[in-house]
Amino acid sequence: MFHIKTYNAIANEGLRLLDKDQYALNLGDDPDGIILRSEKLHGMAFPKSLKGIARAGAGVNNVPVEACSEAGVVVFNTPGANANAVKEIVLAGLIMASRPIKEGMEWVQTLSGDDVEKQVEKGKSKFAGTEISGKTLGIIGLGAIGSLIANDAYRLGMEVIGYDPYVSVETAWNISRRVQKAQSIAEILEKADYITIHVPVTPDTLGMVDEAFIEQMKPGAVLLNFARGELVKNDAIIAAVNEGKVRKYVTDFADEALLHNENILVFPHLGASTEEAEVNCAIMAAQTLKYFLETGNIVNSVNFPTVDVVMQSPIRLAIINKNVPNMVGQMSSDLAKHFINIENIINRSKGNYAYTIIDITETETHLLDQVVEEIKQIDGIVNIRVIRK
Numbered sequence: 153m154f155h156i157k158t159y160n161a162i163a164n165e166g167l168r169l170l171d172k173d174q175y176a177l178n179l180g181d182d183p184d185g186i187i188l189r190s191e192k193l194h195g196m197a198f199p200k201s202l203k204g205i206a207r208a209g210a211g212v213n214n215v216p217v218e219a220c221s222e223a224g225v226v227v228f229n230t231p232g233a234n235a236n237a238v239k240e241i242v243l244a245g246l247i248m249a250s251r252p253i254k255e256g257m258e259w260v261q262t263l264s265g266d267d268v269e270k271q272v273e274k275g276k277s278k279f280a281g282t283e284i285s286g287k288t289l290g291i292i293g294l295g296a297i298g299s300l301i302a303n304d305a306y307r308l309g310m311e312v313i314g315y316d317p318y319v320s321v322e323t324a325w326n327i328s329r330r331v332q333k334a335q336s337i338a339e340i341l342e343k344a345d346y347i348t349i350h351v352p353v354t355p356d357t358l359g360m361v362d363e364a365f366i367e368q369m370k371p372g373a374v375l376l377n378f379a380r381g382e383l384v385k386n387d388a389i390i391a392a393v394n395e396g397k398v399r400k401y402v403t404d405f406a407d408e409a410l411l412h413n414e415n416i417l418v419f420p421h422l423g424a425s426t427e428e429a430e431v432n433c434a435i436m437a438a439q440t441l442k443y444f445l446e447t448g449n450i451v452n453s454v455n456f457p458t459v460d461v462v463m464q465s466p467i468r469l470a471i472i473n474k475n476v477p478n479m480v481g482q483m484s485s486d487l488a489k490h491f492i493n494i495e496n497i498i499n500r501s502k503g504n505y506a507y508t509i510i511d512i513t514e515t516e517t518h519l520l521d522q523v524v525e526e527i528k529q530i531d532g533i534v535n536i537r538v539i540r541k
């Protein structure tokens with residue numbers, strides 16, 4: 153029986169994939185796996201039982217990924233599962249930044265009398281806006297979300313220019329050839345009337361929108377941030393909005409300092425909040441975690457390499473080890489010492505850690521226990537799991 157702890161509202165369509173005869177949900181303090189959305193796990197002491205954490209979403213900055221690697225906990229996310237939801241809200245943000253729709257709708261509710269229609273026609277000029285068609289949209293980060301926005305903004309009549317020095321080949325294939333490729337962020341800032349950012353928070357991107365970034369923007373440009381609050385220095389953007397250098401700042405990340413400013417549109421982290429995205433993310437998170445717990449195979453991990461091998465032997469050893477020389481040699485020789493036959497072995501690394509799967513022939517329990525203990529003693533082994541078919 154695997155124990156799974158959940159945080160935040162995880163759609164039932166995902167949770168119901170964890171069959172009741174094999175999985176217990178939110179029972180006890182020793183989970184094998186965690187499924188969460190935006191709950192912050194920084195500072196959490198990991199129970200020894202914990203093997204995997206699945207983020208039902210794209211960003212993993214609420215999970216202490218490095219500490220997870222050290223503890224041998226595999227962290228997964230759900231690439232692309234909520235991208236369409238974010239794309240749609242960004243398109244709404246582009247239009248809301250261009251036309252005072254919300255203000256107009258609030259005003260119309262204040263009217264009364266038989267001549268509401270006449271009052272509307274007389275007063276509506278205060279709510280005229282501009283169009284996005286013909287304007288230039290700069291996109292920083294052409295991943296799952298940025299690439300969808302690029303294609304649709306182009307279809308809506310915008311000139312689109314994108315910057316992403318690490319774009320994946322798969323995503324690049326999906327981006328319309330009409331989307332121009334910028335060589336630098338400076339090129340985007342020089343040309344764009346609207347700038348939208350879709351990069352993860354990393355040491356490189358943290359606070360990327362600062363005074364120097366804003367200084368390079370076209371006067372009166374609009375900035376949209378549906379990626380993460382930490383990417384933008386709030387003091388800098390508030391000052392720029394107040395001075396009129398930035399026409400509007402549209403963000404999905406609330407902070408008290410951003411509220412009650414007519415030129416800052418704050419959404420309550422709604423980017424992924426659609427029925428479809430919540431279901432997609434929950435299903436992908438549950439499937440990925442289940443696959444890992446049951447087979448040891450890793451897909452969609454942010455801290456360990458993809459290792460996806462059909463299990464053809466009765467016993468699998470799934471080992472997390474430091475990425476240092478001679479780990480596989482030492483593990484193999486421990487098995488050889490006990491005349492245990494290896495049917496398949498694979499070792500892949502990602503950064504400072506590696507994952508090794510060793511499929512072996514049927515082995516008596518006492519012998520298996522002994523060899524597992526010996527492998528655990530090898531310097532550089534983080535943890536080892538025995539999975540039976």
Ligand SMILES: NC(=O)c1ccc[n+]([C@@H]2O[C@H](COP(=O)([O-])OP(=O)(O)OC[C@H]3O[C@@H](n4cnc5c(N)ncnc54)[C@H](O)[C@@H]3O)[C@@H](O)[C@H]2O)c1
Pocket residue numbers: 209210211212231232234235238292293294295296297298315316317318319320323350351352353356357378379380404421422423424425
């Ligand atoms: N508002 C929300 O509810 C919501 C929902 C989903 C995702 N997000 C945020 O959006 C981010 C992007 O999501 P995604 O699904 O598109 O992820 P993704 O991994 O598919 O795309 C991220 C892209 O950013 C690029 N990138 C990384 N560093 C860069 C840099 N310095 N300059 C330019 N490009 C860079 C990568 O190459 C990649 O193509 C997530 O990390 C998350 O923080 C927010």
Ligand SMILES: O=C(O)CC[C@@H](O)C(=O)O
Pocket residue numbers: 189190208209210211212234421423424425
């Ligand atoms: O779960 C959510 O509502 C937000 C998820 C989003 O921030 C993400 O990074 O995918």
